[in-house]
Amino acid sequence: MSDVADRAGVSLSTVSRALRGAPGVAPEVRERVQRAAAELSYVVSRNASGLVTGATGRVAVLVPFLQPWFFGVALAGIGTRLRQADLDMLVYQVGDMRGVEEYLGELPLRRNVDAVIALSLDLDEREIAVLDEVGVPVVFVSQRIPERASVFIDNAAAARSATRHLLNLGHTSIAFVQSADSTGFEWSSAERVNGYREAMAEAGVRPQVLVGESGPRGGALAAGELLSRAEPPTAIFAESDDVAMGVLRVLQRSGLAVPEVMSVLGFDNHDMAELLDLSTVAQPVSEMGAVAARLAVEAVADPAAVPHVELATNLLVRGSTAGPRAASRLVGGNE
Amino acid sequence: MSDVADRAGVSLSTVSRALRGAPGVAPEVRERVQRAAAELSYVVSRNASGLVTGATGRVAVLVPFLQPWFFGVALAGIGTRLRQADLDMLVYQVGDMRGVEEYLGELPLRRNVDAVIALSLDLDEREIAVLDEVGVPVVFVSQRIPERASVFIDNAAAARSATRHLLNLGHTSIAFVQSADSTGFEWSSAERVNGYREAMAEAGVRPQVLVGESGPRGGALAAGELLSRAEPPTAIFAESDDVAMGVLRVLQRSGLAVPEVMSVLGFDNHDMAELLDLSTVAQPVSEMGAVAARLAVEAVADPAAVPHVELATNLLVRGSTAGPRAASRLVGGNE
DNA sequence: CTGTTAGCGCTTTCAC
DNA sequence: GTGAAAGCGCTAACAG
Numbered sequence: 001m002s003d004v005a006d007r008a009g010v011s012l013s014t015v016s017r018a019l020r021g022a023p024g025v026a027p028e029v030r031e032r033v034q035r036a037a038a039e040l041s042y043v044v045s046r047n048a049s050g051l052v053t054g055a056t057g058r059v060a061v062l063v064p065f066l067q068p069w070f071f072g073v074a075l076a077g078i079g080t081r082l083r084q085a086d087l088d089m090l091v092y093q094v095g096d097m098r099g100v101e102e103y104l105g106e107l108p109l110r111r112n113v114d115a116v117i118a119l120s121l122d123l124d125e126r127e128i129a130v131l132d133e134v135g136v137p138v139v140f141v142s143q144r145i146p147e148r149a150s151v152f153i154d155n156a157a158a159a160r161s162a163t164r165h166l167l168n169l170g171h172t173s174i175a176f177v178q179s180a181d182s183t184g185f186e187w188s189s190a191e192r193v194n195g196y197r198e199a200m201a202e203a204g205v206r207p208q209v210l211v212g213e214s215g216p217r218g219g220a221l222a223a224g225e226l227l228s229r230a231e232p233p234t235a236i237f238a239e240s241d242d243v244a245m246g247v248l249r250v251l252q253r254s255g256l257a258v259p260e261v262m263s264v265l266g267f268d269n270h271d272m273a274e275l276l277d278l279s280t281v282a283q284p285v286s287e288m289g290a291v292a293a294r295l296a297v298e299a300v301a302d303p304a305a306v307p308h309v310e311l312a313t314n315l316l317v318r319g320s321t322a323g324p325r326a327a328s329r330l331v332g333g334n335e
Numbered sequence: 336m337s338d339v340a341d342r343a344g345v346s347l348s349t350v351s352r353a354l355r356g357a358p359g360v361a362p363e364v365r366e367r368v369q370r371a372a373a374e375l376s377y378v379v380s381r382n383a384s385g386l387v388t389g390a391t392g393r394v395a396v397l398v399p400f401l402q403p404w405f406f407g408v409a410l411a412g413i414g415t416r417l418r419q420a421d422l423d424m425l426v427y428q429v430g431d432m433r434g435v436e437e438y439l440g441e442l443p444l445r446r447n448v449d450a451v452i453a454l455s456l457d458l459d460e461r462e463i464a465v466l467d468e469v470g471v472p473v474v475f476v477s478q479r480i481p482e483r484a485s486v487f488i489d490n491a492a493a494a495r496s497a498t499r500h501l502l503n504l505g506h507t508s509i510a511f512v513q514s515a516d517s518t519g520f521e522w523s524s525a526e527r528v529n530g531y532r533e534a535m536a537e538a539g540v541r542p543q544v545l546v547g548e549s550g551p552r553g554g555a556l557a558a559g560e561l562l563s564r565a566e567p568p569t570a571i572f573a574e575s576d577d578v579a580m581g582v583l584r585v586l587q588r589s590g591l592a593v594p595e596v597m598s599v600l601g602f603d604n605h606d607m608a609e610l611l612d613l614s615t616v617a618q619p620v621s622e623m624g625a626v627a628a629r630l631a632v633e634a635v636a637d638p639a640a641v642p643h644v645e646l647a648t649n650l651l652v653r654g655s656t657a658g659p660r661a662a663s664r665l666v667g668g669n670e
Numbered sequence: 671c672t673g674t675t676a677g678c679g680c681t682t683t684c685a686c
Numbered sequence: 687g688t689g690a691a692a693g694c695g696c697t698a699a700c701a702g
Binding site for chain 1: 376386400407421423428468555
């Protein structure tokens with residue numbers, strides 16, 4: 001930095017002010033300093049400036065896993081937005097939610113980040129308390145917490161209207177496939193099931209909820225179970241597209257036509273959903289990330305604000321949902 | 336820190352040494368200091384210590400995109416390994432490779448990270464030069480560069496033996512679907528095509544290479560093109576599972592049985608490959624990440640070393656590949 | 671084995 | 687509008 005000062009013929013303080021965009025520097029001087037810095041390809045050390053300002057220029061993103069489609073997309077949204085604010089993104093994979101509390105305590109967040117984004121973590125009160133210890137603002141994504149900055153969708157409402165779509169098509173036997181991993185249900189999962197139950201109750205139809213493993217494997221197992229019933233349903237609403245894909249796969253292998261024999265509905269609008277022609281509830285994952293990043297930036301400026309942002313979902317009706325026995329009708333044609 | 340010193344009844348230097356695990360501290364004193372630190376829930380500021388040691392405790396991971404399956408898995412491998420070394424992972428999404436050079440120059444890597452991992456970036460010489468400007472060790476993943484630390488698989492050899500699998504099954508008309516995005520071929524893509532060509536040449540069979548878009552969409556388009564030929568091939572080798580999935584989808588929609596009418600082979604062992612019963616070449620993505628992280632850690636200690644680590648691939652033969660016209664034979668049964 | 675001292679590279683009063 | 691000086695929280699010689 002003193003090299004730059006020498007080259008521009010000014011003092012250290014002036015260089016600092018000029019490069020930081022601080023007021024009180026003659027335009028002509030500022031430009032001279034910037035030129036000198038560029039020529040020496042000098043950039044201020046965030047580390048050093050942070051030491052005195054207290055800011056780190058970094059935001060931590062906590063994710064349970066990194067592999068699923070959802071997280072990649074959300075991270076992309078977050079990263080892009082943070083970059084605009086000239087903030088770096090630190091990613092921590094919390095892993096299977098056992099011992100999170102301890103893990104969170106170990107994490108070097110203390111004086112290492114300006115804010116934390118908890119991505120789809122479903123933390124309980126004690127875990128949140130551990131995060132609070134860090135002393136920086138926390139933004140929750142996909143988990144709605146009172147008195148906390150968070151961004152989310154209305155899972156219940158989305159599931160409700162998606163279920164109605166199936167009911168309106170004429171289905172009267174609709175199964176819901178819910179999944180839980182070793183650590184229990186996710187918050188969004190519970191909400192979606194509720195939405196489904198509400199719509200079914202409104203229509204006076206008996207709900208059928210299956211609980212199984214998560215992911216395609218869980219969907220495949222659930223489909224097997226449903227198909228071996230005395231009276232299989234005519235539609236399956238899967239908690240997520242992942243699960244729906246497992247269902248689709250089993251149906252395909254069994255030679256059961258979708259949607260003629262069985263309608264399948266997913267949730268998420270996964271990457272592959274369009275290719276599979278899967279009807280689904282789309283949630284704006286990338287945008288959720290971007291909003292979360294924005295909230296994090298704002299929270300740094302004003303830690304007192306606890307904005308709640310709800311994002312809209314869209315039911316995407318594709319080829320995997322239709323009225324029950326649409327095919328038989330078409331083929332039989334004698335009603 | 337001085338609070339800790341007071342509480343433990345020692346000087347600042349002793350606290351620093353004790354907490355850092357530096358030698359020359361009485362065991363009894365060390366424990367006392369650690370206890371004091373714990374009671375005050377004090378952790379040393381990386382920022383401040385970095386200011387004097389020069390180390391940042393951070394590694395930057397540069398990825399072109401975040402969404403594809405590959406990057407999530409690789410990032411998980413990297414992150415886990417870095418955490419073991421008590422290093423933080425900074426993730427930068429470089430985006431569409433246009434203007435990377437400039438983007439890399441803008442990135443706040445300068446005195447902000449101890450090492451850089453370039454994940455599947457396919458940088459050219461000038462872009463690498465920009466990275467070198469940063470002055471920290473760089474580890475390349477999925478790109479093999481002389482005189483550079485890198486971790487990779489032998490794409491050509493893997494593609495060669497996968498092609499031989501198809502040849503050995505009796506196929507004599509095997510198409511390869513290659514994909515390129517707007518910025519051109521990836522390095523691994525070129526290598527895989529080469530492996531395919533070599534195996535075909537060895538067998539004296541004419542190669543058929545299709546170049547199209549990337550991803551499932553590219554696969555779908557390529558499949559359409561192949562199926563509309565006067566003499567469609569009996570097997571399709573897709574550059575990646577992504578592409579293969581597009582191919583599978585088109586075949587399924589067209590009512591063409593896999594593998595009876597058409598064998599399909601992928602590359603990567605994508606998440607969904609098992610569910611789709613897709614034969615493929617598995618590459619150890621998570622392990623590549625872990626190794627890259629290890630190399631990065633080692634490179635920090637010894638920047639002169641430029642280890643090259645080659646990881647093994649495995650051909651996973653599943654249900655999507657079989658001899659040509661296996662079904663006709665079975666059905667016709669009159670040979 | 672432990673304490674003292676001088677910075678690491680920057681920002682920030684406070685004078686001028 | 688600009689400069690001098692005093693730290694931010696820590697480590698690294700150097701004494702003791």
